[in-house]
Amino acid sequence: MKQKTDVLQGTLALMVLKTLDILGPLHGYGIARRIEQISGDLLAVNQGTLYPLLLKLEQEGAIASEWGASENNRRARFYRLTRAGRGQLQAETLGWNQTAAIIERFFAVKAEDLS
Amino acid sequence: MKTLRRFLTRLLNFDKRSQHEERMREEIEEHLALETEHNLRGGLPETEAHRQAVLKFGAMEAIKETYRAERGLPFIETLLQDLRYTLRMFLRNPGFAAVAILTLALGIGAATTIFP
Numbered sequence: 001m002k003q004k005t006d007v008l009q010g011t012l013a014l015m016v017l018k019t020l021d022i023l024g025p026l027h028g029y030g031i032a033r034r035i036e037q038i039s040g041d042l043l044a045v046n047q048g049t050l051y052p053l054l055l056k057l058e059q060e061g062a063i064a065s066e067w068g069a070s071e072n073n074r075r076a077r078f079y080r081l082t083r084a085g086r087g088q089l090q091a092e093t094l095g096w097n098q099t100a101a102i103i104e105r106f107f108a109v110k111a112e113d114l115s
Numbered sequence: 116m117k118t119l120r121r122f123l124t125r126l127l128n129f130d131k132r133s134q135h136e137e138r139m140r141e142e143i144e145e146h147l148a149l150e151t152e153h154n155l156r157g158g159l160p161e162t163e164a165h166r167q168a169v170l171k172f173g174a175m176e177a178i179k180e181t182y183r184a185e186r187g188l189p190f191i192e193t194l195l196q197d198l199r200y201t202l203r204m205f206l207r208n209p210g211f212a213a214v215a216i217l218t219l220a221l222g223i224g225a226a227t228t229i230f231p
Contacts, residue, residue, distance in 0.1 A: 029145065029149040046171075048146075051139070052185050059125075059185070060120065060121060070145075074145060074148070
């Protein structure tokens with residue numbers, strides 16, 4: 001049985017921004033499904049927690065929303081990345097890569113290197 | 116800058132509360148409907164499909180609270196709620212209200228006179 005880990009708000013925001021960046025405008029349900037897909041079901045997201053996060057991102061100006069028609073012609077709210085959001089995404093991607101690089105260096109260190 | 120922007124947005128959201136309530140409810144319903152459809156296509160019976168969708172959504176009331184806390188000014192909204200409640204209680208018990216207000220007034224008046 002695979003263990004599902006809970007996602008922190010910050011990383012979830014990053015995933016939302018990246019998903020919108022790759023796939024273009026999506027509605028809330030679409031974002032939830034894509035995140036599930038991309039993370040390969042290893043991450044359990046209480047899907048509902050996405051909506052407060054989307055509201056928060058919209059109020060910060062990272063994403064914008066408008067009404068549109070989803071599949072089977074239901075009215076849904078579509079979210080898209082703004083320019084500010086794209087900038088935020090790039091900055092956070094940089095931050096993550098740096099963190100990963102530092103950790104990697106620590107993992108690569110052997111006892112002899114430090115004596 | 117982000118904090119300031121969010122605060123201003125909250126200020127502006129203050130008088131759009133019912134609209135936003137409506138939006139939240141619609142989005143959640145829409146999400147549950149889509150998830151239920153997905154489950155139905157996966158072969159679950161109708162009630163089970165809906166139930167699984169609701170379970171997967173998470174703690175509904177907690178999420179709604181988080182949503183409401185994001186938008187608007189929760190502090191002032193709580194304050195207003197308390198004020199309205201107090202007013203209702205006082206109208207129901209005018210005698211009690213009179214005594215309470217009188218006591219407070221005397222107390223505050225005395226204190227302000229003694230300590231200028």
